[in-house]
Amino acid sequence: MSSAALNFFNVTKNLTYAILGTGALGGFYGAKLQQAGLEVHFLVRSDYESVRRNGLFVESVDGDFRLNRVNAYCDVRNMPACDVAIVALKTTQNHLLPDILLPILKENSTVLVLQNGLGIEEEVAAIIDRYKVSGHKIGETKIIGGLCFLCSNKVGDGHIRHLAYGKINLGEHKNNSQHGGIADEMQIIANDFESAGIPIELSSDLLLARWKKLVWNIPYNGLSVVLDATTEELMTNPNSLELVKELMHEVLRGAKSVECDIPLEFIETMLEHTRNMHPYRTSMKIDYDEKRPLELTAIFSNALQAAFSRGVNLPKIRCLYQQLQFLDLRNRTNAVK
Ligand SMILES: NC(=O)C1=CN([C@@H]2O[C@H](COP(=O)(O)OP(=O)(O)OC[C@H]3O[C@@H](n4cnc5c(N)ncnc54)[C@H](OP(=O)(O)O)[C@@H]3O)[C@@H](O)[C@H]2O)C=CC1
Ligand SMILES: CC(C)(CO)C(=O)C(=O)O
CATH class of the missing domain: 3.40.50.720 (NAD(P)-binding Rossmann-like Domain)
Known part of the structure; x- marks a missing residue:
């Protein structure tokens, strides 16, 4: 010791x-x-x-x-x-x-x-x-x-x-x-x-552990706000499910850009984990509903920037982030009126 x-x-x-x-x-x-x-x-x-x-x-x-x-x-x-x-x-x-x-x-x-x-x-x-x-x-x-x-x-x-x-x-x-x-x-x-x-x-390997957690947080936290949906709704609608998977793939690409290798099978593990969950209103959705600021910097912006600094663009995550920024700003502007 x-x-x-x-x-x-x-x-x-x-x-x-x-x-x-x-x-x-x-x-x-x-x-x-x-x-x-x-x-x-x-x-x-x-x-x-x-x-x-x-x-x-x-x-x-x-x-x-x-x-x-x-x-x-x-x-x-x-x-x-x-x-x-x-x-x-x-x-x-x-x-x-x-x-x-x-x-x-x-x-x-x-x-x-x-x-x-x-x-x-x-x-x-x-x-x-x-x-x-x-x-x-x-x-x-x-x-x-x-x-x-x-x-x-x-x-x-x-x-x-x-x-x-x-x-x-x-x-x-x-x-x-x-x-x-x-x-x-x-x-x-x-x-x-x-x-x-x-x-x-x-x-x-803390960095790898943090990226693995983002495989869940980026799609579910983000889409739950943009689509006003629980995890169950995101999993049962084929369009949102497709989007969840595409976002997860992008998180894996982001992780790889900083030398964090997440095996492809991890996506299926996360999907299965979420299918087995009770329908869940994510913490970002709760924050949105309560008109509190969303954790966009730590969960989205820092991941996008880390990948971008290695020359990797993550367009679907970026698109989701831009929509969330719009909703977050409008939500909080309305909250103080
Ligand atoms: N909740 C969960 O199941 C999970 C949460 N996380 C992560 O954990 C972190 C915390 O989330 P969560 O616990 O859900 O959030 P909460 O909003 O429930 O808790 C945050 C707490 O911080 C308190 N707080 C804020 N500002 C101050 C301050 N200036 N002085 C003292 N206390 C302050 C808030 O007080 P007040 O009560 O007055 O608002 C609140 O009780 C987040 O990063 C989240 O993403 C990760 C996994 C699961
Ligand atoms: C994935 C989940 C819901 C529990 O496994 C979680 O830890 C989170 O909200 O960040």
Whole structure:
């Protein structure tokens, strides 16, 4: 075990966790970790008063549970520094990360990014580098990405509805797109999640894992908004199904352009997975219906740019992205009227 990992492990026999964004995903995983006996601190926004008074309620396919007391904060400056900072905001809020993330880092903290999309760990690494350059000493901060195969919604104040799945695929972020290997810190965090009943897969190639997740998110999140459809409708209509497949093929081309080889059979696996799902309103569709900004930069723009920088155009994904940008802007312009 590396000395940083030993430090990480010894200083705090039990790791402490900060949940930055107590929503559908952060509320679910944070509550599961606390239920398993870990110390968890939750940054809460609109429902802070309710969560402070009444805790969190998780209505789950795996069994409902209530946490009557949670460590809730409405201001990150009142939170203790934690061993693991879990980024669980929507990526549309990531411009707030310098203010939200940096105050809770301590010597050798790990940042665990559980958001969908591409380029997020790079953004976090740049924020941390700037912080260090400005004279702050926070030691070596590991950045780990997690791809969450989860269907969860926040349905009320402190109320999370977990509909299906929950597995997380973890991979370490390395500069220069090297493969990360399996860091000791990652194994320790994985053990905590597994003790909370969350299945974990460890990956030595985070970039590949992120592109594989996009094989699902690009077609289904995008088309669910543009076509106003659930996953079931997209799968049963032959025209939309064709479009889903074409978009998946383009994601594979994008991945290949950055040396991430996703086997063709993976498309069939994703289609089969979706056929077996309950009809699902994707998170992007929920955001659209709620007139919230869509995660277009992380899920679409960063993928298009990565491929474009290698001379590869992805015209169907680009076309979908342009339509989504139109709808997103109109939706939010109308929302503020
Ligand atoms: N939900 C799911 O099943 C899955 C989600 N993901 C990804 O996980 C990420 C999070 O998504 P999800 O949990 O669904 O989104 P939610 O909108 O449910 O959760 C985000 C949370 O962040 C909080 N928040 C936003 N801004 C601030 C702020 N300034 N200070 C404190 N809290 C803030 C929001 O507060 P408030 O409650 O007040 O809005 C909200 O509770 C996304 O990248 C998504 O794509 C990935 C796989 C599955
Ligand atoms: C694919 C899905 C719905 C669950 O497997 C998911 O993880 C997501 O919404 O990003």
